[in-house]
Amino acid sequence: MSQNEVLFKRALQSIPGGVNSPVRAFRSVGGTPRFISKAKDAYIWDADGKQYIDYLGSWGPAIVGHAHPEVVQAVQRAAESGLSFGAPTEAESLLAEAIIARIPSIEKVRLVSSGTEATMSAIRLARGATGRNKIIKFEGCYHGHADSLLVKAGSGLLTFGNPTSAGVPAEFVAHTVVLDYNDLDAVKAAFAEFGADIACIIVEPIAGNMNLIKPVEGFLAGLRALCTEYGALLIFDEVMTGFRAGPQGVQGLSGVTPDLTTLAKVIGGGMPVGAFGGRADIMDQIAPLGPVYQAGTLSGNPVSVAAGLITLEILSRPGFYEHLQTQSAKLVNGLQEKAKAAGVAFCADSVGGMFGLYFRETVPTTFAEVSDVNHDAFKVFFHGMLDNGVHLAPSAFEAGFVSATHSDEILEKTLDAATRAFALI
Structure with a gap:
C-alpha cells in the first residue's frame, strides 16, 4: 500500500x-x-x-x-504576538480598509471566519434590512452549507448527484426560490409573482462551483435592474472570484454594482477568513448598531488578517x-x-x-x-x-x-x- x-x-x-x-x-x-x-x-x-x-x-x-515567503513571514510575525484575542486589533481595520479601497461597492465590511458564514450573514442582513423573507438563488451555484441555501446547490453536492441535503427541514427552504443561471426571464417571472416579498438575489457573478460558468451578456445587469425596481438587494457571492477574477472581482469586470458582496479565500492568503460588506446604510443594520445579529469569537483573528493584508499588497503590484x-x-x-x-x-x-x-x-x-x-x-x-x-x-x-x-x-x-x-x- x-x-x-x-x-x-x-x-x-x-x-x-x-x-x-x-x-x-x-x-x-x-x-x-x-x-x-x-x-x-x-x-x-x-x-x-x-x-x-x-x-x-x-x-x-x-x-x-x-x-510565499512574504506571506509566511507575516503569519510568523503575527503568531509571535498571539493567535487571537477576542478583542479589536489595528490589523482588522487595515484589512477592512484594504478591501474597501479595492472594491468600490463596499463602504463598510464585517470580517468573519469562512465563506459560508459570510453568505449566511449577508442573507440574514438582506432579510433584516428589507423586512422580507424570500431569496432567489440559482441552480448549481454554491453559497456555503447554511440550511436555506442547500437547495440544488453546486460543488460537492453536484459531485455526489445530491441536489439537496438531509437534515434540512422543508420549512427552512420554503422561502428559497431556485432558478436557472443565466435565465433572466425566469427572474422577471419570479419578481412578478413574489416581488413584494423578495429580500435579495444571491448569485455567483461567475459561477465556480458547477465548473467555471460565465454570465451571458446582460444577465448581471438585468439582475441589478430588477432588484432596484422591486426594492430587493443584490448580493454578489465573490467568495471564489473576489480578487481571483480581477483586482475588483467580477463587479470590476462587469461594471455591475451589487448592494452586498461576500468574500473569503484570497483575502486570507490561505488562512481561514471571510467577509461581507456593502453600502454603509445596509451594513449599519448589523449589531451592535442595528437589529441584525451576527457574531464570531475568532472573526478577524490576527494571523489570518496578516496573511490577507500581505496577499492583497502583492496582488497590487x-x-x-x-x-x-x-x-x-x-x-x-x-x-x-x-x-x-x-x-x-x-x-x-x-x-x-x-x-x-x-x-x-x-x-x-x-x-x-x-x-x-x-x-x-x-x-x-x-x-x-x-x-x-x-x-x-x-x-x-x-x-x-x-x-x-x-x-x-x-x-x-x-x-x-x-x-x-x-x-x-
Whole structure:
C-alpha cells in the first residue's frame, strides 16, 4: 500500500468519509485522495513524496503561490504576538480598509471566519434590512452549507448527484426560490409573482462551483435592474472570484454594482477568513448598531488578517493580474490544442486566475449544459494527469486555479502530461 492509502484507511476510522470536506474525496473519480505533506509555489507533495503541479490552489486562495515567503513571514510575525484575542486589533481595520479601497461597492465590511458564514450573514442582513423573507438563488451555484441555501446547490453536492441535503427541514427552504443561471426571464417571472416579498438575489457573478460558468451578456445587469425596481438587494457571492477574477472581482469586470458582496479565500492568503460588506446604510443594520445579529469569537483573528493584508499588497503590484490572466489563457488554449490533436471532445475557458475544463464540444452557459459533460472522459483524464504529476480538482464540477508561480516551463510540463492523458481517452 502507498502511504496515501495507509493514511486514508486510518482517516476512515475517525473522520466521516476520511475527509473533512466532501470535495476532497475521490468518490466521483475513484481512487485514493492524495494526502499532502507540503506545498511550495506551484507544487505540492503527497505523503509518498511525489511532486505534483497544483491547479487546486487550496480551492483558490493560493493565488501568489504556496508558502510565499512574504506571506509566511507575516503569519510568523503575527503568531509571535498571539493567535487571537477576542478583542479589536489595528490589523482588522487595515484589512477592512484594504478591501474597501479595492472594491468600490463596499463602504463598510464585517470580517468573519469562512465563506459560508459570510453568505449566511449577508442573507440574514438582506432579510433584516428589507423586512422580507424570500431569496432567489440559482441552480448549481454554491453559497456555503447554511440550511436555506442547500437547495440544488453546486460543488460537492453536484459531485455526489445530491441536489439537496438531509437534515434540512422543508420549512427552512420554503422561502428559497431556485432558478436557472443565466435565465433572466425566469427572474422577471419570479419578481412578478413574489416581488413584494423578495429580500435579495444571491448569485455567483461567475459561477465556480458547477465548473467555471460565465454570465451571458446582460444577465448581471438585468439582475441589478430588477432588484432596484422591486426594492430587493443584490448580493454578489465573490467568495471564489473576489480578487481571483480581477483586482475588483467580477463587479470590476462587469461594471455591475451589487448592494452586498461576500468574500473569503484570497483575502486570507490561505488562512481561514471571510467577509461581507456593502453600502454603509445596509451594513449599519448589523449589531451592535442595528437589529441584525451576527457574531464570531475568532472573526478577524490576527494571523489570518496578516496573511490577507500581505496577499492583497502583492496582488497590487504592477503587472500581477496581466501575468495571471496570460498564464491562464496559455493553459486553456494549450489544453484545447492537445485535445483536438487527440480527437477528444473538449473545450476550456478562463477568467483572471480561474479556468474551466469541459468534456463537451462547446463552453457551457447553464447548469443543464455543464451537466452534459462526458464524466467518464473526465475520470480518465483526471487520473492520467495525476499519474503524470498534475493535481486537478477531483470533480468535473469544479473550476481550477492558476497562481502567479505557474511559469511557462510549468505550463509546458502540464501540457506534456495532458498529451498523455488525452491519449488514454
